[in-house]
Amino acid sequence: MSNRLNHTFIALTATALMTGSVLAQDRSDWPENFTVGTASQGGTYFAYGSGWANFIAENLGVSGGAEITGGPVQNMALVHTGDLGFGLVTMGPAREAADGNSPLMPGMKMDNVCAMFPMYQxxxxxxxxxxxxxxxxxxxxxxxxxxxxxxxxxxxxxxxxxxxxxxxxxxxxxxxxxxxxxxxxxxxxxxxxxxxxxxxxxxxxxxxxxxxxxxxxxxxxxxxxxxxxxxxxxxxxxxxxxxxxxxxxxxxxWNFATANCELPESFVYEITRLTMENNDKMVSIHKAARTSVPENYVNNTVLPWHPGAARWFTENGYAIEPDMIK
Structure with missing residues (x-):
């Protein structure tokens, strides 16, 4: 996975995404598939994450799904190491992991996990x-x-x-x-x-x-x-x-969806755009997504933003300080 983020756009006259986007991204550095770390069955993370992964996979044409995990603490570790591309986290465990106080990896600052979008409380x-x-x-x-x-x-x-x-x-x-x-x-x-x-x-x-x-x-x-x-x-x-x-x-x-910081910018941008611009679909996946709206981005004061997510938010009028972007 490249550490350099792809800023190249190729203009197409026909839509390349089911969402109807006129501009299609160069997908040459996109992963062939992705996995979202959730939590146990019977909980909201699994229901929300499974439905969201299917929604993204269907609209981007990239194979994706959810994985049952131990929840936010484990998701932070798996996303940091790149074992998972995405993970759902709460801000408390996220702060502890970012500070190097995760019970799974004591002393290791998990600084390769980036915020993508707000979920719910x-x-x-x-x-x-x-x-x-x-x-x-x-x-x-x-x-x-x-x-x-x-x-x-x-x-x-x-x-x-x-x-x-x-x-x-x-x-x-x-x-x-x-x-x-x-x-x-x-x-x-x-x-x-x-x-x-x-x-x-x-x-x-x-x-x-x-x-x-x-x-x-x-x-x-x-x-x-x-x-x-x-x-x-x-x-x-x-x-x-x-x-x-x-x-x-x-x-x-608060809960946020996170991404491995090394994922391609254009890939994360498209995922963020799909999620933030289709709240009705997200609510149909789980009612908790009523608060998965752009305005709630202010509730992340812990993790740096992924450049792809930050680009969508700034393009749509939401201010993110440059030092909060990875």
Whole structure:
């Protein structure tokens, strides 16, 4: 993969892309295929990433798909090394990896991962069976078995520390979101601490099969968590789940799609253009993509922008400082 980015354009009189673009890029340095690092099945990353990869592949005529991974921490490492071209990440793990504090590669600054476009906010929410009697975080009994998602995921990286901050004593369990949902139904665990874009497929499936409570943060808990971690207050709309009778107070962290910084500029430009100019299609893939819009580019203050992505944003009136472009 060349370190030099291709700035060459060839004007064509006929469209070369299904999207109807008049200018077709020189594809001589484009990869023959691509893979997007997502997370476990039953979570939003997998649904969003799989649908997005198929959308891009269909429109660019390049074979592509999604790969199940451990989530943002692993995606940062795989994109940095070039094992994956693209990865979905949350800004907390991204900052730690960029600073050389990734638990997977301690001391290695992952500086070959570039931002491409904003996705959505990941709310941190807690789900229990209604017959557990748990209606608040303070109700969680000492020693409760809590599922924190796949090892190394955003939830697994931050939710245990949040629980520690809130004085909850627990037994830590890991697994895919769909597996943890099944364990909750079977009484093998007591709580699932979800961190995923909403609606979370595993929660939607749970509430069809069982009566559940979605536990919110009270004002004091909200303050304690936002003071200690890179998260912001977030309200889960009542319409998100059948189990909610009102909006639910939570916290959230932004997600961005990332690319290996050495991918060709024209390739990443076209992918960014397709994604940012077709939000209706993205929302049809997953409702969380309602916030996958250009205006939310300001929520990346961590990673350098890929030159191809930066070119699309600047061409469309969104200012990116030159020192934030790789």
């Amino acid at each position: 990941t709310p941190f929410s807690i789900t229990v069976l209604a017959d557990s009697g748990i209606t608040s975080i303070s109700d969680i009994p000492d020693g409760a078995r809590i599922g924190f998602g796949p090892a190394g995921s955003t939830s697994d990286s931050y939710f245990p520390r949040m629980m520690d901050t809130l004085g909850v004593e627990y037994e830590r369990r890991n697994g895919s979101w769909s597996d943890l949902g099944g364990q909750l139904q079977d009484g093998l665990i007591d709580v699932v601490a979800f961190a995923a874009g909403i609606p979370i497929p595993a929660v939607s499936q749970l509430e069809v099969q069982s009566s559940i409570n979605i536990i919110e943060f009270n004002d004091q808990e909200l303050q304690a968590v936002t003071d200690a971690f890179p998260v912001s207050p977030f309200s889960i709309p009542e319409s998100t789940y059948q189990s909610l009778s009102d909006d639910s107070q939570a916290v959230s962290m």
